[in-house]
Amino acid sequence: MFRHVVVFTWTSESTPEQREGALAALRQWGEDCREYGTLTLGVDAGLAEGNGNAVVVVDLPDRETYAAYAADERHLAALRDHVRPILERRCAVQHEL
């Protein structure tokens, strides 16, 4: 198995509507990407200063499937249209499970 993890931190000036739009796009992609693997989206519970705002953990069969996942036009569109416009910081790791 192969795992992709990314923590998103939104810009301080992003609006609640923009943030909800990004989460909605990620949720939709989570539905669309079932052909590749299982995506779990979490919104930070606010327990610690300096935390990110949301995290995606995606479990896939292998590294090759991750490459197809990452290149999928629906994935690229969700990032381009909804996530990147309000993205302050992105912390990611991909690893063998």
Next chain:
Amino acid sequence: MFRHVVVFTWTSESTPEQREGALAALRQWGEDCREYGTLTLGVDAGLAEGNGNAVVVVDLPDRETYAAYAADERHLAALRDHVRPILERRCAVQHEL
């Protein structure tokens, strides 16, 4: 269920031995923390520029168990003695699963 995710990025000047020491301490804590939940440690596969170096995903029964996990002296020691000395950046989110 409650999830804790943290992406670690090591300082550029940290040595391979220090990095392996941090991973070993996290692996040991992964064994010790079974009383709280399940910890998965992953080392970045090097697929993308700007990625973190390692990620920990911990799944726990609830938020209260996470608080006990976080306060455990063995956890604090692993961070203090092995992780923080070589830590460039830390991106974390905790959320309901």
